[in-house]
Amino acid sequence: MKLSIYSLKKVLFQGNAQLLNCKTQMGEITVLDNHEPLITVLTQGTARVDDESGKAHYFEIKSGFLEVKEGSEVRCIVEQ
Numbered sequence: 001m002k003l004s005i006y007s008l009k010k011v012l013f014q015g016n017a018q019l020l021n022c023k024t025q026m027g028e029i030t031v032l033d034n035h036e037p038l039i040t041v042l043t044q045g046t047a048r049v050d051d052e053s054g055k056a057h058y059f060e061i062k063s064g065f066l067e068v069k070e071g072s073e074v075r076c077i078v079e080q
Helices: none
Strands: 002-007 011-024 027-032 038-042 045-051 056-061 063-069 073-079
Touching: 002 045, 011 038, 011 056, 011 063, 011 073, 027 063, 056 073
Parallel strands: 002 073
Antiparallel strands: 002 011, 011 027, 011 045, 038 063, 045 056, 063 073
16 A cells, blocks of 8 residues: 655655554554545554565654545654
């Protein structure tokens, strides 16, 4: 999936990813390739991104928004 994670100051991650795991108001969620379209609010926690090589990247998040679009395109706008 194509994943972009933006903070107000910089781009935290942009590229292909195997998964995104983060906390939402409804609980923890893992987004994989071909996930259903979704828009949700992110809550404080650590987001995990596994890039296409399988390497894990971690980002501390205070709050934000997650959008999953058709075509395996995922965008996050976060406050750190």
